Amino acid sequence: MEDAGFIFGSYLLTFAAVGLVAWRYVRSGRRLARRVPDEEKYWL
Numbered sequence: 001m002e003d004a005g006f007i008f009g010s011y012l013l014t015f016a017a018v019g020l021v022a023w024r025y026v027r028s029g030r031r032l033a034r035r036v037p038d039e040e041k042y043w044l
Contacts, residue, residue, distance in 0.1 A: 033041070 038044075
């Protein structure tokens with residue numbers, strides 16, 4: 001149990017980094033989607 005803090009900290013850091021990257025991708029996608037005309041938005 002000596003390494004439990006290191007293990008939990010590593011998991012926390014990993015999930016935080018993945019969450020940050022996902023949030024940035026979503027934010028970037030929304031910003032780029034605003035620049036596309038409605039008739040060219042095939043995903044709607």
